[in-house]
Amino acid sequence: MEKIPILKLGDLLLVSIQVDMHDRLALALQDDLTGQVVKHKARGVLIDISALEIVDSFIGRMLSNIAAMTRTLGAETVVVGMRPAVAITIVELGMALNDVHTALNVEKGIALLESLIREREAVEAHEGPQP
Amino acid sequence: MKVLSHETLPLRQPEDVVLVRNKVRNWMQEEGYRLIAQTRLATAVSELARNALDYGGGGVARLEKVQNGSREGIRVVIEDRGPGIADVEQAMRDGYTTGSGMGLGLGGARRLVDEFEIWSQPGQGTRVTIVQWR
Numbered sequence: 004m005e006k007i008p009i010l011k012l013g014d015l016l017l018v019s020i021q022v023d024m025h026d027r028l029a030l031a032l033q034d035d036l037t038g039q040v041v042k043h044k045a046r047g048v049l050i051d052i053s054a055l056e057i058v059d060s061f062i063g064r065m066l067s068n069i070a071a072m073t074r075t076l077g078a079e080t081v082v083v084g085m086r087p088a089v090a091i092t093i094v095e096l097g098m099a100l101n102d103v104h105t106a107l108n109v110e111k112g113i114a115l116l117e118s119l120i121r122e123r124e125a126v127e128a129h130e131g132p133q134p
Numbered sequence: 135m136k137v138l139s140h141e142t143l144p145l146r147q148p149e150d151v152v153l154v155r156n157k158v159r160n161w162m163q164e165e166g167y168r169l170i171a172q173t174r175l176a177t178a179v180s181e182l183a184r185n186a187l188d189y190g191g192g193g194v195a196r197l198e199k200v201q202n203g204s205r206e207g208i209r210v211v212i213e214d215r216g217p218g219i220a221d222v223e224q225a226m227r228d229g230y231t232t233g234s235g236m237g238l239g240l241g242g243a244r245r246l247v248d249e250f251e252i253w254s255q256p257g258q259g260t261r262v263t264i265v266q267w268r
């Protein structure tokens with residue numbers, strides 16, 4: 004079966020979606036990513052969607068789910084490279100994606116991830132390790 | 135409204151949803167439609183095709199290049215012979231879902247396109263017709 008590759012870079016996982024996302028593939032990526040976050044104890048996930056020409060409610064929900072699930076597992080998620088036309092249709096569809104951090108490009112995304120991870124570590128140091 | 139050309143594609147599996155929405159985008163790209171119009175119609179088609187697949191047990195998508203006077207557009211008819219929708223008004227409402235979705239497909243698709251028409255009859259099926267004008 005086709006699969007979207009997940010790259011490990013230090014404590015980050017990088018995903019660049021370069022293929023057309025049909026629903027089964029989106030669900031597989033969601034499962035795969037959460038599994039990899041646990042396996043590698045990743046602190047951050049970066050998803051590059053610059054190749055995606057459309058994001059419908061299913062893919063939008065996948066992005067929200069990934070952000071929520073990885074957060075529970077101790078990792079922050081940032082989505083980068085959303086095309087302007089995609090950003091417009093997402094809003095018109097009625098999806099807020101409020102819970103998903105976004106950045107313009109990979110470079111800015113990694114910077115954002117690093118600051119989110121630092122913030123989180125500061126909170127954890129203060130409160131003790133999270134369960 | 136005059137139909138200049140048309141093509142019918144099956145909706146039987148998730149990959150078909152991708153094929154249909156890509157075809158719509160390719161058509162519009164070739165014809166020089168604005169990028170935002172392409173993105174809107176392809177996204178709406180994706181929502182409706184998925185509904186036909188998930189709730190209607192599969193169906194067909196008919197893509198048409200149409201002309202109305204001097205106006206040109208792309209019309210897409212998505213049809214299934216599934217269980218139909220008992221209360222269309224309720225189904226159109228944002229947030230209403232009988233599945234595991236967000237209930238945004240129908241309402242969202244209507245907001246994305248220039249024309250939207252839905253016909254559904256319990257026991258007979260569902261047909262949604264959408265148009266994007268140039």
Ligand SMILES: Nc1ncnc2c1ncn2[C@@H]1O[C@H](COP(=O)(O)OP(=O)(O)OP(=O)(O)O)[C@@H](O)[C@H]1O
Nearest residue numbers: 185189190225231232233235236237238239240260
């Ligand atoms: N082709 C269809 N045949 C039968 N029922 C349908 C069809 N399309 C939609 N429905 C019904 O209308 C409801 C709302 O559809 P809509 O696409 O708005 O939301 P959804 O598919 O539940 O979630 P989302 O599209 O956000 O993932 C569906 O849950 C389903 O009950």
Ligand SMILES: [Mg+2]
Nearest residue numbers: 185235239240
């Ligand atoms: Mg739907």
